[in-house]
Amino acid sequence: MSAPSAPETLQVVLVKAGRTKISYPARLLAxxxxxxxxxxxxAGDGARDFGFVRFExxxxxxxxxxxxxxxxxxxxxxxxGTLKGWYCDVTRPAVREGGELVCEDLxxxxxxxxxxxxxxxxxxxEFAESGxxxxxxxxxxxxxxxxxxLELLAGNGEFTGLVG
Numbered sequence: 001m002s003a004p005s006a007p008e009t010l011q012v013v014l015v016k017a018g019r020t021k022i023s024y025p026a027r028l029l030a031x032x033x034x035x036x037x038x039x040x041x042x043a044g045d046g047a048r049d050f051g052f053v054r055f056e057x058x059x060x061x062x063x064x065x066x067x068x069x070x071x072x073x074x075x076x077x078x079x080x081g082t083l084k085g086w087y088c089d090v091t092r093p094a095v096r097e098g099g100e101l102v103c104e105d106l107x108x109x110x111x112x113x114x115x116x117x118x119x120x121x122x123x124x125x126e127f128a129e130s131g132x133x134x135x136x137x138x139x140x141x142x143x144x145x146x147x148x149x150l151e152l153l154a155g156n157g158e159f160t161g162l163v164g
Contacts, residue, residue, distance in 0.1 A: 010038055010096070012063070014089075016105040017130070026063065026101070036065045036096055052111055052120055053084055061087075064163050065094035065103055070146035072103055073163050083114040086159065088150050090143045106132065106143040112154045119154040121147065 008028040014021045026038035040061050047056035058079035065072045072091050076084040090108035094101060107130050109122035133140040153159045 010036075010099055010101045012038060012040065013100055013102045014091075014105050015102060016107075021105055029062070031096065034067055036067070036094060036101060038063050038065075038101065050111070052113070052118055053087075059084070062163075065091075065101060067093050067095070069093060070106075070142045071150055073150075075163060085111060085113040085118070086154075086163070087111055090146045090150075092139065106130075106139070108143055108147045110147060110150045110154070112159055116154065116157060116159070119151060121151065 009025050010028050011023055012026045013023045022043060024040055024043035026040035029037040029039055031037075040063060042055050042057055042059040042061065044055060047054055053076070055076065060077050060079065062075040062077070063072060064074070070090060070092065072089045072094065074087045074089070076087060078084065088110040089103070090106045090110075092104040092106065094103045096102075107123050107127040111118065111120045111122060113119075127140075127143070132143070150159075153162055
């Protein structure tokens, strides 16, 4: 009997304004041709406290990227498996090329707490200052629609079905 093979590793590359914002290894969990799901440990240096959630070493992110949607959803759990919530990045649709999964961050974000009591729109000021609306009005409209869709799903209690 042979030993099970190790899961495939992808390098997740988040790009912002034409530059790599962050890059980290992730374990490929699934790729159905539309949605790519990976698992990654917290890639930050030390803990990062946002006020509404704290990401720290040991946290595990199950990340869902779509080739046909303008967002990525990251389920965040502690090392012992306790759900913290979902961090959603508004992005251009993801592209998987070889061993890389590339996603362009469009500044808008949404946080949804584990119990759904907090649904927080983030970085709208950064989005407005980015100039995307002038450079690429269609992309800016798609980004705004994506954030609205995520907020609606969370508000209607339909959010967990999105990534289930």
